[in-house]
Amino acid sequence: MSETLLNRSDDTGGDERVYDPLDPVVKHEPYPFYAKLRRDDPVTWLPSLQAFGVARYEDVDTLLKNGKLYSSSMFWPALLGEYDPVPEVPPMISMDPPGHVHLRKLANKAFVPSKIKILVDRTYEVANELIDDIIAKHGVEGEFDFATDFCALYPVTVIAQVLGVPTARRAEFKVWVDNILAAANRAAYGPERLAEIQDSSDKVRAFFEDLYDERAADPQDDLISQFIVAEIDGEKMSRIEVIQMSILLLIGGVETTTNLLGTTLVELKRHPEVYARVRANPELIPALIEEVLRYNPPVQIIFRHTMEDTELGGVKIPKGSTVMPLLASANRDESKFADPEVFDIDRKIAFPLMSFGQGPHFCLGNYLSRMEARSALETVFQRFELLEPVSDEVEWLDSYFARGPHHLKVRFRARG
Ligand code: HEM
Numbered sequence: 001m002s003e004t005l006l007n008r009s010d011d012t013g014g015d016e017r018v019y020d021p022l023d024p025v026v027k028h029e030p031y032p033f034y035a036k037l038r039r040d041d042p043v044t045w046l047p048s049l050q051a052f053g054v055a056r057y058e059d060v061d062t063l064l065k066n067g068k069l070y071s072s073s074m075f076w077p078a079l080l081g082e083y084d085p086v087p088e089v090p091p092m093i094s095m096d097p098p099g100h101v102h103l104r105k106l107a108n109k110a111f112v113p114s115k116i117k118i119l120v121d122r123t124y125e126v127a128n129e130l131i132d133d134i135i136a137k138h139g140v141e142g143e144f145d146f147a148t149d150f151c152a153l154y155p156v157t158v159i160a161q162v163l164g165v166p167t168a169r170r171a172e173f174k175v176w177v178d179n180i181l182a183a184a185n186r187a188a189y190g191p192e193r194l195a196e197i198q199d200s201s202d203k204v205r206a207f208f209e210d211l212y213d214e215r216a217a218d219p220q221d222d223l224i225s226q227f228i229v230a231e232i233d234g235e236k237m238s239r240i241e242v243i244q245m246s247i248l249l250l251i252g253g254v255e256t257t258t259n260l261l262g263t264t265l266v267e268l269k270r271h272p273e274v275y276a277r278v279r280a281n282p283e284l285i286p287a288l289i290e291e292v293l294r295y296n297p298p299v300q301i302i303f304r305h306t307m308e309d310t311e312l313g314g315v316k317i318p319k320g321s322t323v324m325p326l327l328a329s330a331n332r333d334e335s336k337f338a339d340p341e342v343f344d345i346d347r348k349i350a351f352p353l354m355s356f357g358q359g360p361h362f363c364l365g366n367y368l369s370r371m372e373a374r375s376a377l378e379t380v381f382q383r384f385e386l387l388e389p390v391s392d393e394v395e396w397l398d399s400y401f402a403r404g405p406h407h408l409k410v411r412f413r414a415r416g
Pocket of ligand 1: 104299
């Protein structure tokens, strides 16, 4: 490990900035740093996070598909630390076989394409209701914050419905999820911010404890009720496991799709010719979504933990190390994607994107989020004849893990 450190400081001498995920300059625009890592230092030691960052597609793919060597067990502890709302049991994203396989089988049942299709009409309704609210509040033209007034409320409303959570609580949910995910940056925060994170962690847990007890007494047609009664290989999930699974789905289903929608509008502002084409041809929306997922994905980085001493990309990695596959870097690997730094909705993608991971933990919600994004964008373009960020400057979330605009003030005009 020390050898790697020495090599790195040799490579990055002078006043040139090195890749540090916690550096605000890196968080604002990580892509030039990823490109440099892919070229010069593809498996690199990151002192601020005490972890190895992995930048090239092949290495990311290899490690994600080898769950035995690169365990997921430290994912949640690495991400949330002591702010995990349910520390008693790991969520499935932070489990290895055989426990992971059991839970995944159960959760898959609720997320197969046939189940998601049932939700399509509801997603258009949710999008239309949110736009009605925006028009009621701001009139038929003017300005509003697309990130907070639309993107942040839309996926949380959809996932709340799937889980069986009252829609009225959705704004609180969004705050809880944002705060809990902010725990990834806990090393950089002072006591006040950490107290907010703890408060949200306590509240989300208390909420799902109450909901579990209500549904156990009186099951409804929702996912929590299904989890309570479902059996996996003759065994039921415990109360605490159902609560952890529900919180995982809430966290997984909220911030990610929210950020995908916000970033899509940012990229459309940056590429007006694409915006004009997509508005004239809404059938291009799925291709637009795929390119945003590749080019500027909502989840930049995930976490693994080595179970043995190993070597990756020529670098020795000791047993017990934290390894961070840089998904967003892999998506711009020049050996897999032609002209990777170019935003091109017509590109033919020959290799799977890394945006939803790979291997056994491949995102459970990938189909749902793509469907949600499509319904939302179709509705937004249909209802607003003008929808444009007012500034070229983007205030990105303060996170190296999640990427999306924190605020996105837009100029709008609704169709009459
Ligand atoms: C654009 C939207 C989304 C992105 C970019 C995204 C990204 C990811 C990634 C990268 C992983 C892999 C984690 C790993 O390998 O350790 C993952 C897993 C997961 N995602 Fe998503 N996600 C999105 C939407 C959703 C939605 C809508 C849901 C649920 C409603 C969801 C639920 C999950 C769950 C439960 C896992 C863990 C699966 C497992 O451990 O087997 N995601 N997601």
